[in-house]
Structures are given as C-alpha cells and as structure tokens.
Amino acid sequence: xxxxxxxxxxxALITINRPERMNALDEDHYRALxxxxxxxxxxxxxxxxxxxxxxxxxxxxxxxxxxxxxxxxSLSEMWLTQKDQILNRGLEVWKPIIxxxxxxxxxxxxxxxxATDIRIAVPGAKFSLAEVKRxxxxxxxxxxxxxxxxxxxxxxxxxxxxxxxDAETAARWGLINRIVxxxxxxxxxxxxxxxxGRNAPLAVQAAKELAIRARDVDLQTGLRMxxxxxxxxxETQDLKEGAAAFAEKRxxxxxxx
Numbered sequence: 370x371x372x373x374x375x376x377x378x379x380x381a382l383i384t385i386n387r388p389e390r391m392n393a394l395d396e397d398h399y400r401a402l403x404x405x406x407x408x409x410x411x412x413x414x415x416x417x418x419x420x421x422x423x424x425x426x427x428x429x430x431x432x433x434x435x436x437x438x439x440x441x442x443s444l445s446e447m448w449l450t451q452k453d454q455i456l457n458r459g460l461e462v463w464k465p466i467i468x469x470x471x472x473x474x475x476x477x478x479x480x481x482x483x484a485t486d487i488r489i490a491v492p493g494a495k496f497s498l499a500e501v502k503r504x505x506x507x508x509x510x511x512x513x514x515x516x517x518x519x520x521x522x523x524x525x526x527x528x529x530x531x532x533x534x535d536a537e538t539a540a541r542w543g544l545i546n547r548i549v550x551x552x553x554x555x556x557x558x559x560x561x562x563x564x565x566g567r568n569a570p571l572a573v574q575a576a577k578e579l580a581i582r583a584r585d586v587d588l589q590t591g592l593r594m595x596x597x598x599x600x601x602x603x604e605t606q607d608l609k610e611g612a613a614a615f616a617e618k619r620x621x622x623x624x625x626x
Contacts, residue, residue: 372401374408380562381409381418382555391430392422394477398433403453403460410462413625416570417562418462420485421469425551428468428494431476434503457484457510463574465565469558470494470536471551480509483518486577488545489557490536496544499531517584519543569607570625 373384383405385392394402409418422428454460457480468482470490475497482488498507498515506512507528515524523542527534539545549557565573575598583591602608607623614621 372398372405374405376412376415378563379414379416379566380559381405381412381415383409383418383420385420385422385429388422388424388426390433391427391473392424392478393427393430393433395433399455400453403455406454406456406460406462409464409466410460415464416566416573416625417465417467419467419469419555419558419562420481421555421558422471425472427473427478428470428490429475429478429481430473431478431480432508455481455509457481457514463578464570465562465573465577467558467561468545469554470545471554476500476507477509480507480511482544483511483514487561489547489549489554489561490539490545491551491554492536492548493551494536494539494545494548495533496536496539497531497533498528499533501529502531567620567623569602569605569611569621569623571605571607572602575602 371386373382373386375382375384383402385394385398385402387393387398409415450459456462456466465487466485468485468488468490470482470488472491472493473495474482474490475495476499479496479498498511500507507515512528515528518524519527519542526532527542534542536545536548540548547557579591579595579598582594586594606626607621610623611621
C-alpha cells in the first residue's frame, strides 16, 4: 500500500495504491500524497498530473474513518496549518491536474476531485459526500468549493442529503467532464495531459492561477492581474518561440522559460 508517482514525458501519474481499503486515506497516505503533490508543484519537468486509484472498485473512498477515529490527532494539530498540505487543503499547484475516476469516489475522494481541473470517470463510478450521515461536514475544501462549481440548489442537495449519485448524474450536473469505458480511462486522461503539455507551460500555469484567484477578487482587480500576467509572459522565451513557430508553420517547442 502506498502513493505511487511516475513521471514520463512531462506528465506525473499519481496512483493511490490501497485497494484493500477502497483506496481510502489514513494519516500515512495523506502524508505521502502531500509529498507527491509537492513534487508536482516543484518539479519543473512536470507540466501536468493525473490522479487515479488502483483497481476497478474505487478511485478513493475518502478518509479511512476506522483508522482516523481510533487514532485522532491532538487539538494542537489544528494550528499546524502548513503541515503536510494537500492539493485540496491549501497547497497551491498551478499545473493542471486531471482526475481519472476509476470507481467509487466518496467523501475525501470527492473533496480531492473538486480541487482538480479536469475529471474523467468510468460508467460505474459513484459519488457521494456522506459526512453528514456520520455527524461531520465534508472537509478539506468541499464546503468551500462545491458552490463555486455547481448551481446552488444542486450543490446543497448533494452535500446535505449525503446521497450517492451515478456518473451520468455527475456529468449532467457538470461535476465531471466525460464518461469513458474503463479500458479508455487512463488513455483519455493522458490524451488531455499531452494536449495541455504541448502548450506553453508558464502560460498554462498563469491561466489556471488567474481563473482560480478570480473567485476571490472583484472584476477590476482580476482584469488588472490578467494584464500584469500577460506583460510578464511577454518577456519569456516561450512567447518568442510561439511566434516563431506560428510564422514558420511548425509545432512550437516550449521550454517553460
């Protein structure tokens, strides 16, 4: 059991490898996942990442409740806000992240998915935020992100009932991008990552950051940030390469600088 990470052709594949527990995350796996996300953030060779789970049953069944409830953290942990940060709990990763949802996506699995940018699922995938059925609220950002990604009434239905929805419903709501056959899941995820990876890396990261920060600023501030970001990108070698490639009618070879 582990969090596996493999990097090839500028794409990181992160795999939750705990099928015996439906890829649920205990404290050790959350810590390992934090290390994986930090590597994606810091490794300049990585241009996009994919997150998936081992097996055909589960993407991630969320937090390992049995483990966490029998081994609660001390209250002082609440103020260690920078400790073992993960993608959906404060770690800023501006490289695009793709969820390849190979089965059950529950609780913390949904919370993690909500912090990714593109989501692909198999037909049998199931989604639920069932924390309210256990006396808790969805954590790690779900209550903060859901209303920004779904219409109010839909988000509240999903969060307050704790009911399970299928992949077709998730797609209809706009929670996921596509449904593909299981044998096509990773292939499709890599196709997305490769298409993104062919673009200018700094521009891709800038576009993601601007889009996400737009939720927290007024329009005039966002427009100013956009202008400043483009002015910075104007000084990059990638912009010069993009212009040259366009003029020479050839694919650009971006270097991320």
